[in-house]
Each structure stands twice: as C-alpha cells, then as structure tokens.
Amino acid sequence: xxxSMLTPTEALLQVAKEHPFRPAVRSAGTQWSYAALWSRVxxxxxxxxxxxxxxxxxxxxxxxxxxxxxxxxxIWLAGRTVVFLSTKWTPEVLEVVLARAQVHLILHGxxxxxxxxxxxxxxxxxxxxHQHLPSIIPPPPASESVSxxxxxxxxxxxxxxxxxxxxxxxxMRRSLAVLSEESSTLLKPMDGQWLRGGTVSxxxxx
Numbered sequence: 598x599x600x601s602m603l604t605p606t607e608a609l610l611q612v613a614k615e616h617p618f619r620p621a622v623r624s625a626g627t628q629w630s631y632a633a634l635w636s637r638v639x640x641x642x643x644x645x646x647x648x649x650x651x652x653x654x655x656x657x658x659x660x661x662x663x664x665x666x667x668x669x670x671x672i673w674l675a676g677r678t679v680v681f682l683s684t685k686w687t688p689e690v691l692e693v694v695l696a697r698a699q700v701h702l703i704l705h706g707x708x709x710x711x712x713x714x715x716x717x718x719x720x721x722x723x724x725x726x727h728q729h730l731p732s733i734i735p736p737p738p739a740s741e742s743v744s745x746x747x748x749x750x751x752x753x754x755x756x757x758x759x760x761x762x763x764x765x766x767x768x769m770r771r772s773l774a775v776l777s778e779e780s781s782t783l784l785k786p787m788d789g790q791w792l793r794g795g796t797v798s799x800x801x802x803x
Contacts, residue, residue, distance in 0.1 A: 604769060605750075606673045607743045610635060617736035624663035633734040634667060637725065639741075641671035641704070643726050646719065649702035654678035654752060656695060656703035658710045664721040668704045669751075671721075676745030680752045684708060686762075693761050698752050 603611065609631070612619070617632035629637075639665070649655065654674045657679050659665045672679045680698045682691065688711035696704075696715055703710055703718040710718055750769040754762030 604673070604743065604746055606638075606670050607633075609638070609670055610737065610741060610743060613737050613740070614739070622663055622666050624661075627663075629663060630734065632736045634663075635737050635741075636734045637663070637667040638670040638674055640723055641668055641724055642674035645671065645675040645677065645702075648719060651701055652677065653699045653701055654680045654749070655674050656680045656682045656698075656700045656710075656716075657705075658682040658684060658708075659706040659721075660684060660708070660716070662706045664704070664706050668706075668721045669757070672704070673747060673750070674743060674745070675755070676747050678747050678749040680753060681754065681755070682710065683762075684710075687715070690761055694754050697764060711760075 613631040613635035618630045620628050621631040622629045622635045645655070655675075655677050657665070657669055657672065659668065660661050666748075680694070680700055682694065682703065686694070691711060694700075695713055701716055703716060704721050705718055706721060709720065712718075720790050747769055750767045753767065755764045755765060
C-alpha cells in the first residue's frame with residue numbers, strides 16, 4: 598500500500614522487519630515475537646489457495662489463541678475476507694452465517710466447529726508441520742511484502758433481533774483511516790483482542 602497509510606497486515610509486516618524480536622502475542626504461556634508471528638502468518642497464508650480455490654470469504658472459528666491473530670492475518674495476506682465466527686453459536690446459527698457470507702472454508706484452532714454441508718474445516722495447527730520455538734524464528738526477509746489486499750477487511754456478525762446475527766461488512770479502505778506508519782509500531786496484540794477492537798473502532802470513522 599503506497600503512501601503513509603497501511604493495512605493491518607502491512608503494519609504487522611513492518612513491525613516484524615523493524616522490531617522482529619519484540620513480543621507480539623502471548624498464548625498458552627508462550628510469548629511469540631513479531632518475527633515468529635509473521636512466520637506463522639506466512640506459512641498459513643501460503644496454503645490457503647490449495648484449501649479453497651475460490652475468492653470467497655474465509656471463516657475464523659477460534660477462541661483467544663495464537664492463531665486467532667495469525668490466521669486472521671493469513672487470510673488477509675491471501676487476499677481474502679475474514680468472517681469472525683463465534684464458538685458459542687448453535688449449529689443452526691453457524692450454518693446461516695456461513696451461507697450468507699458464502700463461506701466454503703473455516704480455519705479453526707483447538708476446537709472444531711460443527712459440520713456444515715459444503716464447508717471444509719481445517720485446524721490451523723495441522724497446517725504447520727514444524728512447530729518452531731518462537732525465539733528461533735529469524736526476521737522476515739527484506740523482500741517480503743503484502744502482494745494482495747482484499748477489498749473487504751472483515752464481516753463481523755453481531756446480535757440480531759431475529760435470533761440470527763446481523764452482519765456488518767467493513768471495507769479494507771476504512772481500516773486505513775485508523776492505521777498509519779506512525780501508529781503501526783504501537784500495535785500490541787498481546788491477547789488477540791486488538792483484532793476485534795480494531796474492527797469495532799472502524800464504525801466510529803466518519
């Protein structure tokens with residue numbers, strides 16, 4: 598992305614290059630550096646085209662674990678839209694949300710989602726054959742870049758009066774109003790909440 602504005606994934610890559618060994622995420626008692634987080638993002642993103650050949654949004658079904666952050670960025674790095682899914686939904690609600698967003702692939706963590714016809718679910722953990730210790734991951738190469746940027750950042754279902762969540766669609770261009778080169782080094786996704794926090798904050802951008 599040219600100019601002073603950065604997408605969330607471009608901002609993450611910038612920090613991974615400039616401050617690779619700063620702590621980025623703590624998960625299950627393990628602290629991941631920005632370099633380690635970016636390595637995980639890249640490795641997941643590179644496998645997405647083989648899992649789903651469409652350009653449709655991809656569901657993210659996770660609690661607050663390492664890949665709540667890594668898989669979301671991997672989806673964006675692959676040029677796709679993230680659909681945040683709640684692990685508390687009933688199978689009926691999940692099916693409606695997936696159909697509405699035309700999701701064919703779900704990335705999940707430790708807990709797998711209920712089976713939905715026509716939707717393939719895969720654990721992000723199974724995509725990573727070698728579980729490197731975060732402390733030994735080198736910085737991303739200088740040539741590393743974000744080549745694909747999705748038009749839609751994410752689809753975030755919210756509470757609905759009908760019993761099924763309504764969906765709020767956030768264009769990626771709106772995220773540019775809240776991230777800049779200056780602020781990108783201040784990203785602190787220590788518990789993964791900044792992903793949702795950042796998403797919610799977009800609704801206040803005029």
